[in-house]
Amino acid sequence: MATTAKAALLERFERVILEPRRLDYRVQFPGPTGTNAVEAALKLARKVTGRTLVVSFTNGYHGMTLGSLAATGNRGKRSGAGQPLSGTVALPYDGYLGPSVDTLQLIERLLEDPSSGLDLPAAFLVETVQAEGGVRVASTSWLRGLERLARRHGALLIVDDIQVGCGRTGTFFSFEEAGLRPDLVCLSKSISGYGLPMALVLLRPELDLWKPGEHNGTFRGNNLAFLAATEALSFWETDELQRQVLAHGALIAERLAALARCLPSAEVRGRGMIQGLVCGELAQPISRAAFERGLIIETAGPKDEVLKVLPPLTIGKAELCEGLDLLEDAVQAVGRG
Amino acid sequence: MATTAKAALLERFERVILEPRRLDYRVQFPGPTGTNAVEAALKLARKVTGRTLVVSFTNGYHGMTLGSLAATGNRGKRSGAGQPLSGTVALPYDGYLGPSVDTLQLIERLLEDPSSGLDLPAAFLVETVQAEGGVRVASTSWLRGLERLARRHGALLIVDDIQVGCGRTGTFFSFEEAGLRPDLVCLSKSISGYGLPMALVLLRPELDLWKPGEHNGTFRGNNLAFLAATEALSFWETDELQRQVLAHGALIAERLAALARCLPSAEVRGRGMIQGLVCGELAQPISRAAFERGLIIETAGPKDEVLKVLPPLTIGKAELCEGLDLLEDAVQAVGRG
Amino acid sequence: MATTAKAALLERFERVILEPRRLDYRVQFPGPTGTNAVEAALKLARKVTGRTLVVSFTNGYHGMTLGSLAATGNRGKRSGAGQPLSGTVALPYDGYLGPSVDTLQLIERLLEDPSSGLDLPAAFLVETVQAEGGVRVASTSWLRGLERLARRHGALLIVDDIQVGCGRTGTFFSFEEAGLRPDLVCLSKSISGYGLPMALVLLRPELDLWKPGEHNGTFRGNNLAFLAATEALSFWETDELQRQVLAHGALIAERLAALARCLPSAEVRGRGMIQGLVCGELAQPISRAAFERGLIIETAGPKDEVLKVLPPLTIGKAELCEGLDLLEDAVQAVGRG
């Protein structure tokens, strides 16, 4: 009993996104916001594998409802649950223990040792770029290694592409560069293009073990959002948006690198149009100074130590430069202060 | 940094809904759909009381994310979690054990016995009418007794008014007739009037112990939904809608009663414009027969044994009668078949 | 690699206890005290059924380690866990809701309603007489009904016979009168006869799905306790002990009934040589007065409102009468005070 709007969206998603990338997924509408997608993916992963534990990562962010909150790293948000969170364990993300430690080796050691205390997991839940966690970028080799590890131990790979999917890193999915084939993918935010709440879970067809009504909800299908999302997908009929995101991303990275050189022990990291200026205690004053100048730029990271540059994907070059000028101005004002 | 649309909605909600009812609540936007509201309410109740257990009720329905699913009665939906659900216990709703057993007495016994095995709860989470559960209506005396019990044992009262609030029972809140003063109220669905995802949690001001960012999310504030919701609230500037809901509700109940008399051991129950025709194994064939005639009427209850009549609140009388005629037709067709 | 002492015990247990009662059980030594037996039984029940939830009962007492504590009713003891207890739910024991409510019907209603919020349980864990819970006696019809209910819903029946097994009620197992065939039986305390720590789990052979080493521990096999237990079992070669327990039990009940008539709203309940004098706030002063007179008599029940008379099974009649005289003296002293 699907509506025409829903059918149109599914058709375009198949034709414009999945087919050209030779991806074969079913599309589930799990509820209108990102956390609904994560919850649905976690439920399905546990149900399919018959295992309970989900491995998430240090500094990961996946949502505020009980299941996704358990996979979120932030202690302040976790304590909001008012009860112990269970069913998850956070292992070190790529680079978490410094450049000399390969965290995948640690994870592998724990998985292969039958007395490590780590139960075999139902899934790994990962962001290829940890946005809220401070714009931390996983390397393609680490991501590929994680996928291999998951396969070898019978665990599913879930990519939470809610913040950095839908073109943010240049390609539609953030994991295209690494060539991953995740078992489940969570999308939301930009998917509906114009700010209408919508979220998707993509699932490999053989994982679709939902019984009728086993995961339902009111606002899973919202016709207005379907229309907006269908329209937004038209950007992906050509490669123009992708080229523009990469060009604008390079521009942002370059400008931030110049700013970083003016600040003590600052650093730039990111992919495409998500770029972070890691600048410690200066991040919050710079964010405020930018706001005073008419620019909204949020901080991220466990101690709000990163300025997260995340402009609309469709921004024009002139407007982008204006924003970066305002940011530069704010940085200089704080530097002087 | 609230938008104008949000401010306008809050102002109107205060003026049109809360003030005339002498209710004093803060409004939280917990995410765009009902389950987000329930999750936020459960988190807050646990955090405020320092207790973990939440009492929900047999046949209750509160959502599909991990926290609200734990408070949902349906075993099929529960098993979708792929892991044991915890932090909740379902106690018998009003009438669950037949007319001769007062389920409140049972609940009171369990609370007052320090060795009952029931830990003191953070909250009671209740629907005044269990819609998905089969249009089960709690009596005003039971609801008042539940509120007293909660107060006496230091537990909060959370009313999940997602399906039967916003005028469905006649009054804006379904608990007005009983004169309850819930600590937390969950609203969604009709609150935004035109199908745009939105949800609210109302909380007594002294319960607002959220720290900044402790419960956040992407689509908590959606300007289009704010506008729609503000417009929808204009219906409540006069008592016209309320009177119409009661009149139409009476009409529906009357027509259903007539149908019930034609069916073996059928029964009608409901309040305002949510009415259920309890008719056992005939419910699903009647629903299908209605659909063939152009009428969507869902089944509810643990065994899909109830036809749930839930028309739009703003439906006109002619259209309502047409719908009821179609239903009658469907009932007769199934009766003959 | 069993020792001779262990083999001798197993042989005698088989010959003297199991065979004459036509019971077919494997014997597991789960660790030296009652709670180890309960933990092992719960683990096995969950493993065998693939279900998590265990139904325990109001006022039940099963032990202080995390798994058995979750099945214990007392809130004070439960709060000692320092964390929420999960995996169990306490339902009303026989008589808990007064003489007019059949609690089995309530349990059946919850099991048969697929939306009751009660997940299908792995097991029912029950004491036929709740000793710590205040010497509450389940009727044989209730126990039989519970066994039928368990079978019908694929749940195991675990009898915790730690306090009232080994002859306390007259028969060796407390469930012989009701003719139950529990899937698992927990024994400890009197089983080793002379106060040496020992505990047993009896399991239906087809349930023995333990893998090697899956449940082990240091003091599972203790040769001294094996010897003592073997010796103690010689009491069961004839029916003399059983007849004596019943005779002494009747004597105790009679004497307590006489005392009850002197106290306001007092009551006697029990089976065999576990008898309780329910006397409210007088129980503790009477216990103290008895202690001053050289008699140890503990209180039981959620509010310590029951004097629990629990003499050694092998006590002589003269000594028993002396004890009862001391108790009578204590009751009269408190009555006068």
Added chain:
Amino acid sequence: MATTAKAALLERFERVILEPRRLDYRVQFPGPTGTNAVEAALKLARKVTGRTLVVSFTNGYHGMTLGSLAATGNRGKRSGAGQPLSGTVALPYDGYLGPSVDTLQLIERLLEDPSSGLDLPAAFLVETVQAEGGVRVASTSWLRGLERLARRHGALLIVDDIQVGCGRTGTFFSFEEAGLRPDLVCLSKSISGYGLPMALVLLRPELDLWKPGEHNGTFRGNNLAFLAATEALSFWETDELQRQVLAHGALIAERLAALARCLPSAEVRGRGMIQGLVCGELAQPISRAAFERGLIIETAGPKDEVLKVLPPLTIGKAELCEGLDLLEDAVQAVGRG
């Protein structure tokens, strides 16, 4: 209402063990076996700190009841629970990631990062030598660092000295060499000297927040075990046993080192009279060959790859040498085979 036997034991424990070591502990009898002691310590740590999570370590072994099993590393034993284990996380023990990674730094990183996903723990539960885990020895510097880390983050330090306390490493407590002052210490096994089940928890006096009856049990106090334990403590009136354990330990280590040189990539590790011969797949055949020769020698480690040499502390030199000769014989037989 303590017995004379209990009082005598407590007096001697205070005079012979605690006072000379300037340790100030209360003694709790939590039930007769090791897992009861661990359960009691975990409950108290959670209750005192108001936190839930307990950090255990890879390859740790703490018991089979639900609370201590959650802190045990072995997946086979964990799966015996039949339900997900919660409230614990296993972090890497000293040396777990090879000689170049300091696992304390990893643990510190997780604790100090407020978004690591690791909640602040109630306690660290550690064995100074992991016996079942394969005779893994933590260095004194690592143990001291762990104690500092615990203090700095408000967590308790619990030493599980059940297998390697009571003189096994030479000193009475295994942590004396590192100079630790644990908040809680679990003792069992050798404490009662002659194989009678007994266990102790030592707790810093200010942690004794138990309410009456909050953690009780049947076989907590067993007079025969009290007598045996009191007698066993007489060994500690002089330093003779300690000197002998160290001498015998050195002898065992030397003989094992000689055996290791005959085996491919074998290694010896241990302290005092717990020594392990790490020899991979040869461990089990050697164990069997030893058994055939009249010597019981168990294997340990996640893959049973370690022969665990654990003779009685009071063994004479001649008997010890005889045992080692038998072992040598078994090693050679397997080597030839």
